Amino acid sequence: MTDSPGNVPRIAVDAMGGDEGLAVMLAGVARARRRAAEAQGGEIRFLLVGDEAAIRAGLSAHPNLERHSEIVHAPDVIAGDEKPSQAIRRARTTSMGVAIDCVKQGRAGAAVSSGNTGALMAMAKLSLRTMPGIDRPALAALLPTLGDNDVVMLDLGANTECDAKNLMQFAVMGAAYARTTLDLASPRVALLNIGSEDQKGTGEIRDAAGALRAATHLPMTFTGFVEGDRLSRGEHDVIVCDGFSGNIALKTAEGTARFVGDLLKRAFTSSVRSKLGFLISRPATELLRDHLDPNNHNGAVFLGLNGLVLKSHGSANELGVATAIGNAVKMVRADLARRIAEDLGNFDARAAA
Template identity: 65%
Template sequence: MSLPRIAVDAMGGDEGVRTMISGAALARRRHDRFHFLLVGDQARIERALEAHPNMRQASEILHCEDVVGGDEKPTQALRRAKTTSMGLAIQAVKDGRAGAAVSAGNTGALMAMAKLALRTMPGIDRPALAALMPTLEEHDVVMLDLGANTECDPRNLVQWAIMGAAYSRIVTGREAPRVRLLNIGTEEMKGTEELQEAAAQLRAATGLSLAFEGYVEADKINRGDTDVVVTDGFSGNIALKSIEGTARFVTDLLRNAFTSSFRSKVGFLVSRPATELLKHHLDPNNHNGAVFLGLNGVVVKSHGSATAAGVANAVAVTARLLEESLTERITADLAELGEARLKETRSNNAAATAK
């Protein structure tokens, strides 16, 4: 059975059309149920498709020559939402021509356009950017927000916890994902007032499909004993860049060490299976595909520097979210939270009347 079409902003990213089409083609070779709406310059897309005959029968082209620049301000990009490949890909989701959109373009512009066109879901004040990161265990950890909101309040953190848990249930299969708030310590008295209030609300909430387990420090994010890490976008983006930078540092350090002498080169040959596994595990392309959660539609952000394999992974993430009905899951969980709060209010009112 075919999935709804995925709109691909073919002009976004550092490499543009060639890499985006190659990535989509790779994803389709792995899963022939994928169909695409390729948005961008038709001539360039058709040239790229010549190398991928498996894509022709599964794709429609929406011609567009205008592109959102990588350093363009979101406010500027919004004015051209109806003429750019990014804007038209998102509009296709709103109009029902596609079930989801994928872009490797400007993150701020993508967020602004998606929020304006699709609007936030009922019960969500602000959407959040969520991504998967590797851990020492078999499953990845979901982390949000990673830069969409530099400031937030306790209500936002609670909403993001619910959305992150819904996403985690899809990728980990856990019925009640373990959720923690990113903090400077694990003690209950640590952290800002916003964090402490959000923690109190999550502890008190009942009926949610998650297990709130308090706080987590940044050095424990990738240990594997947490399924969802929730934080504001400012802290989350810093943590993400720090983790990615450390991964590149370790990879480069090993490369330098193994090429420093003849003995080191021999050691590299002996340990190559282990180092290749490490390289695969740390490669951001294998975890590519950040999701804007909380919108009335699925929008996925690919790394601007992603390879074709990375784009294929972002497409696969998008398809899985469509298949597993992420938006509907979040809606149901928010309804549970609303019911729990209503019951709590009624209980408090009844207790007050009894007094």
């Protein structure tokens, strides 16, 4: 039986994926379980997918996790540099492919992997297929802002070229994701553009804006265009773009965050006076570090598939893995796929009328 909001969520975890290895993946799963246990009605069940002997040995460090988990054996692992076309041919024996198949078979409500992004996307799309009414799936993630909540951004690399219909569908999916993850009744949705004026941008972007302005019946508020320098201001809840632009924007934002962190570290260690200054300002710098830490915003999801698959950062630590699993649990409990299907059905019905 598949997961539903009223059942205990079951999450399939690719225990062998990621740069940091099995130990970090299991530590992250254990942390996610502890977080859930501290929340009222927060039980989670896990399918730990990978080499059975290695997983069983690793569980000795997490005795409380073992009774909440089932091991699903998969003898092979997808390499970080493996081509998606090669990975697909080995899907049935790899930890990544078997985790996705657990979702397809209804054994899990979502799959989480820190492995090869291209392989994960290709396997998920081939196995789960796109939802009715969706032309292309999109990769969505949460980014930190100066506002009261994070911002959902999509597409972050699944589709390099998109037409107006694709962008409209991304907006509907992103809004459903924001309502689920950020608990927003009517998320503010904007299109990434080179200017905020109506005449700016490509024809695809302007056509998508026209369709979204007319979609007043959907549970979202279209706010127009947003430029790249306003992404983190907290003025929007969902930012929509093609995967080429989105991936560049994401990598630029991550690089800027690392640049600021390294610059502060260099400044605070340049002299005895600056070191004293660091001690005084340490609470503020710790807050900044936590806010920019990608492990606190981990877990990009492929929206538009007949099932939930989340991509964790390959370099995610224990906290990052737990964050990705926590996001997966929220989506399962909220029945995100059903919400997306309903919103798309309402949009298409109004457009046809």
